Amino acid sequence: xxxxxxxxxxxxxxxxxxxxxxxxxxxxxxxxxxxxxxxxxxxxxxxxxxxxxxxxxxxxxxxxxxxxxxxxxxxxxxxxxxxxxxxxxxxxxxxxxxxxxxxxxxxxxxxxxxxxxxxxxxxxxxxxxxxxxxxxxxxxxxxxxxxxxxxxxxxxxxxxxxxxxxxxxxxxxxxxxxxxxxxxxxxxxxxxxxxxxxxxxxxxxxxxxxxxxxxxxxxxxxxxxxxxxxxxxxxxxxxxxxxxxx
Amino acid sequence: xxxxxxxxxxxxxxxxxxxxxxxxxxxxxxxxxxxxxxxxxxxxxxxxxxxxxxxxxxxxxxxxxxxxxxxxxxxxxxxxxxxxxxxxxxxxxxxxxxxxxxxxxxxxxxxxxxxxxxxxxxxxxxxxxxxxxxxxxxxxxxxxxxxxxxxxxxxxxxxxxxxxxxxxxxxxxxxxxxxxxxxxxxxxxxxxxxxxxxxxxxxxxxxxxxxxxxxxxxxxxxxxxxxxxxxxxxxxxxxxxxxxxxxxxxxxxxxx
Numbered sequence: 243x244x245x246x247x248x249x250x251x252x253x254x255x256x257x258x259x260x261x262x263x264x265x266x267x268x269x270x271x272x273x274x275x276x277x278x279x280x281x282x283x284x285x286x287x288x289x290x291x292x293x294x295x296x297x298x299x300x301x302x303x304x305x306x307x308x309x310x311x312x313x314x315x316x317x318x319x320x321x322x323x324x325x326x327x328x329x330x331x332x333x334x335x336x337x338x339x340x341x342x343x344x345x346x347x348x349x350x351x352x353x354x355x356x357x358x359x360x361x362x363x364x365x366x367x368x369x370x371x372x373x374x375x376x377x378x379x380x381x382x383x384x385x386x387x388x389x390x391x392x393x394x395x396x397x398x399x400x401x402x403x404x405x406x407x408x409x410x411x412x413x414x415x416x417x418x419x420x421x422x423x424x425x426x427x428x429x430x431x432x433x434x435x436x437x438x439x440x441x442x443x444x445x446x447x448x449x450x451x452x453x454x455x456x457x458x459x460x461x462x463x464x465x466x467x468x469x470x471x472x473x474x475x476x477x478x479x480x481x482x483x484x485x486x487x488x
Numbered sequence: 489x490x491x492x493x494x495x496x497x498x499x500x501x502x503x504x505x506x507x508x509x510x511x512x513x514x515x516x517x518x519x520x521x522x523x524x525x526x527x528x529x530x531x532x533x534x535x536x537x538x539x540x541x542x543x544x545x546x547x548x549x550x551x552x553x554x555x556x557x558x559x560x561x562x563x564x565x566x567x568x569x570x571x572x573x574x575x576x577x578x579x580x581x582x583x584x585x586x587x588x589x590x591x592x593x594x595x596x597x598x599x600x601x602x603x604x605x606x607x608x609x610x611x612x613x614x615x616x617x618x619x620x621x622x623x624x625x626x627x628x629x630x631x632x633x634x635x636x637x638x639x640x641x642x643x644x645x646x647x648x649x650x651x652x653x654x655x656x657x658x659x660x661x662x663x664x665x666x667x668x669x670x671x672x673x674x675x676x677x678x679x680x681x682x683x684x685x686x687x688x689x690x691x692x693x694x695x696x697x698x699x700x701x702x703x704x705x706x707x708x709x710x711x712x713x714x715x716x717x718x719x720x721x722x723x724x725x726x727x728x729x730x731x732x733x734x735x736x737x738x739x740x741x742x743x744x
Contacts, residue, residue: 383574390543390567391589401588405579483578486622 270453275460278453288442292461295426295439298354299469302361303422307415310366314373318407324374335371339364339425343433352434357426360433364425365418372414376407409484416473423466439465491521491676492542492644497551499541511537512548513701519693521556522674526687528733529697530741535680538702539646542678543567555643564591566637566645566675570652572630576621582632583617591640607639611672626654630662631669638673647679651686660718663690667715684737688729689716696733698740706736 254272261269270278282288317324317331339360346363350356380403388398430440443458477484494517501509511534519525529535540546542553544561553560569575576585587600595603605617613635621629630650637645650666651659667690670677681687687694688710696706710729712720720726738744 381574383569383571384577386545386567386569387575387577387589389545390565397588401577401580405577408579481579483620483622486578 267450267452270456274453275456279457279460282454282457287437288461291437291439291442292465294437295423295430295462296465296469298357298430298438299361299419299422299426302358302363302426303365303415303418304362305358306362306365306418306422307369307411309362310369310414310418311373311411313366314370314411315377315407317370318374318377331367331370335367339421340428343429347433356433357429357435357438360425360429361422364421365415368418368421369411369414372410372417373407376410377403379410380406409481412473412477412481412484416470416477419469419473420466423462423469427462491556492517492519492678493552493554494518494542495552495554497541497548497553499537499546499548501537503549510701512541512551515551515702517695517704519676519678522676523692524670524677524679524690526679526681526691526694527697528681528684528687528694528737529702530737531682532700533697533740534700534702535682535697536648538697539567539648539678539680542644543646560644563644564640564642566640566642568633568637568645568647568650570649572633572650573621573626575633576629576636578621581618581620582615582624582628585621585632586636586639589636589640604635604639608635611669613669626658627662627665631665634666634669638669638675641673642675645675645677647677649681650679651681651683659686664715664717666690671715684730684733685721688712688726688733689721694729694733696736696740698737703740705740706733708733708736 257269257272261271317327342363343360346356346359350359384402384406385398388402393401426438427440427443429435430438431444435441439458439462443455443462446452446454446458494515497512497515499510499512501511527535527538537546541548542560543565555563555565577588580588583601583604586604587597590600590604592600592603601617608615613631615628615632615635616624621632624632651662654662663686679687679690684694691710694706694708694710695704696708697703698705708729712725712729
């Protein structure tokens with residue numbers, strides 16, 4: 243725990259030293275940033291921005307996850323479908339979501355829909371591929387157990403197939419989380435947003451309010467960290483057995 | 489009175505292709521009730537195919553497999569895998585690992601738990617029921633895999649090299665565990681092994697297979713006293729049995 247705090251102190255010291263050696267406009271001192279954070283924390287706008295970014299990311303991630311799991315399940319269950327769709331899926335997966343933003347604007351306009359959609363899009367493709375891997379890596383021995391014990395289709399799915407794929411799906415969701423957050427912030431910067439942390443950073447930088455820019459960055463870092471920790475916590479609860487020698 | 493009869497079993501892999509592989513050609517075998525039969529043979533002699541046919545996992549062209557005069561598909565057959573750890577479901581607690589394959593459809597989940605605990609207690613089997621398999625030792629996992637089968641009173645229990653993945657000293661311990669459990673819950677066991685020592689140690693009869701299509705190169709009755717102990721491994725009687733099985737094994741594999 244002490245080393246944990248030491249790490250934070252080191253970062254702040256390096257930051258302070260760096261800010262002394264460059265133009266303060268580009269890198270304000272950590273104290274100035276924290277001061278600015280305290281000031282901004284007294285305005286409701288900051289909480290709205292945090293909440294809006296959090297909400298869009300989570301809602302997008304949820305939709306994306308559901309779509310990805312369903313599509314991955316279908317591709318994982320039907321060999322012919324997998325062979326047919328393998329190339330298109332790999333191709334679409336290779337296109338960075340940001341390259342499609344202009345297309346998404348045409349399709350969905352500039353409202354909240356498009357901002358949720360981009361997060362969902364990014365998550366869906368990652369979860370899809372992970373789900374697919376999960377299905378392809380189900381232990382043959384366990385499937386045989388189900389067959390020998392004459393499990394019904396439902397029992398096989400609930401007791402063997404889904405739990406087997408779950409660790410892969412969870413890993414997919416955790417990776418998606420950071421990707422969704424990335425594209426969400428980019429979307430908030432460039433897709434005509436009126437709120438959100440992405441919008442705040444972009445707006446602050448255009449009026450050279452650098453301290454506020456760094457407040458935004460700091461908050462995004464915290465948001466990402468908290469989301470990831472939350473996900474790990476849930477994983478630990480639900481798939482505690484995963485990766486323990488079985 | 490024989491328990492298991494295999495008559496004129498014929499099985500070909502890739503029957504439709506250009507190079508079909510005839511594994512069994514009119515293969516017959518009779519096995520008495522409630523004994524342990526070890527099937528030994530070199531790799532590729534058809535041991536595993538035999539188990540899979542018996543378990544009803546793969547189809548065969550001709551012949552019949554009867555257990556107590558009933559077709560093998562209509563009878564309770566247990567199967568212990570080589571990788572027992574992988575055959576357990578790590579997301580279920582130990583008790584649910586047994587409960588989910590317990591053949592007592594009329595019982596509720598809670599009643600199943602009681603049934604399992606009573607069954608185990610009567611046989612002095614101690615397992616941490618509310619733990620998960622990954623929290624247990626290898627020995628407990630092995631025992632769990634065995635309990636899961638024995639509790640359903642299978643008419644036939646098939647074991648596919650269940651001790652292969654173990655250290656020698658653990659193998660010695662778990663052979664005893666298996667024998668103990670089998671004495672408390674008698675059933676016919678067919679144990680596939682490529683370890684002659686293990687086969688002789690556990691079995692009442694050792695069947696040596698070889699060649700393709702598979703043939704029986706020797707059937708050896710093992711009249712060693714039970715329960716068998718590691719001390720037995722040093723005895724003259726054991727060596728005699730071991731030698732005769734090894735002879736058949738070498739006959740079956742003349743190129744060795």
